[in-house]
Amino acid sequence: MYKIVLLRHGESVWNKENRFTGWTDVDLTDKGVAEAHGAGRLLRREGFGFERAYTSVLKRAIKTLNIVLEELDLMWLPVNYSWRLNERHYGALQGLNKAETAERFGDDQVLVWRRSYGTSPPPLEDGDERLTVDDPRYATLPRSRYPRAECLKDTVARFVPYWETMIVPDILAGHRVLIVAHGNSLRALIKYLDSISDEDIVKLNIPTGQPLVYELDADLRPLRSYYLADEDVIRKAEAEVARHGGPRE
Numbered sequence: 001m002y003k004i005v006l007l008r009h010g011e012s013v014w015n016k017e018n019r020f021t022g023w024t025d026v027d028l029t030d031k032g033v034a035e036a037h038g039a040g041r042l043l044r045r046e047g048f049g050f051e052r053a054y055t056s057v058l059k060r061a062i063k064t065l066n067i068v069l070e071e072l073d074l075m076w077l078p079v080n081y082s083w084r085l086n087e088r089h090y091g092a093l094q095g096l097n098k099a100e101t102a103e104r105f106g107d108d109q110v111l112v113w114r115r116s117y118g119t120s121p122p123p124l125e126d127g128d129e130r131l132t133v134d135d136p137r138y139a140t141l142p143r144s145r146y147p148r149a150e151c152l153k154d155t156v157a158r159f160v161p162y163w164e165t166m167i168v169p170d171i172l173a174g175h176r177v178l179i180v181a182h183g184n185s186l187r188a189l190i191k192y193l194d195s196i197s198d199e200d201i202v203k204l205n206i207p208t209g210q211p212l213v214y215e216l217d218a219d220l221r222p223l224r225s226y227y228l229a230d231e232d233v234i235r236k237a238e239a240e241v242a243r244h245g246g247p248r249e
């Protein structure tokens with residue numbers, strides 16, 4: 001049996017401001033930093049150790065990983081960074097307030113943009129400064145394939161090849177793997193691992209800073225998965241994530 005841990009970054013500045021973030025490289029808030037420390041301490045208390053770590057090229061995930069590794073006294077660990085673990089690209093919604101967008105376009109439309117499997121948000125247009133194609137961190141991503149917006153299906157399509165070619169060999173080699181990524185890139189991986197239907201994936205919300213353990217069989221099929229925190233804490237945090245995008249209170 002293999003065990004891996006998935007972790008969404010701690011609260012970011014734009015989580016706090018309730019803005020669509022996607023590939024925008026925003027920092028953690030103080031609360032997000034505290035959540036990362038909490039996740040690291042929880043993993044340490046529960047006796048978790050790792051030989052390999054994976055994260056995106058966005059600082060909210062990288063900082064969360066660094067804090068967790070510091071808490072585990074594993075700052076020397078080999079870390080793999082890839083844009084393939086980035087948050088789902090939120091296209092032209094990036095930067096907009098979720099509640100204001102819901103007031104303008106309706107809750108149903110915003111739910112489709114946030115949670116549906118196959119419908120992309122409106123795309124970035126040519127010349128939009130949010131189109132960071134020349135950023136060196138995307139040097140391995142052909143310009144023509146830099147996303148203008150992604151639906152979850154697109155995120156699955158770019159994450160799964162990385163999972164298969166990079167992460168799976170590490171797991172099969174017996175390395176204990178920690179993956180620190182984002183709400184929707186983790187939804188993409190979980191959809192794939194748990195074979196969740198296109199309809200049911202709409203209901204999955206991943207809280208910030210909560211370690212999620214996957215136990216996998218010899219063929220890397222999930223045997224069980226569970227959060228380390230108490231169930232009521234997780235349910236509340238999931239509901240909070242789901243609520244974002246609703247009308248302002």
Ligand code: 3PG
Nearest residue numbers: 019020021022087114183
């Ligand atoms: C974002 O990119 O805005 C967040 O990281 C995830 O947001 P969501 O829960 O609205 O998809």
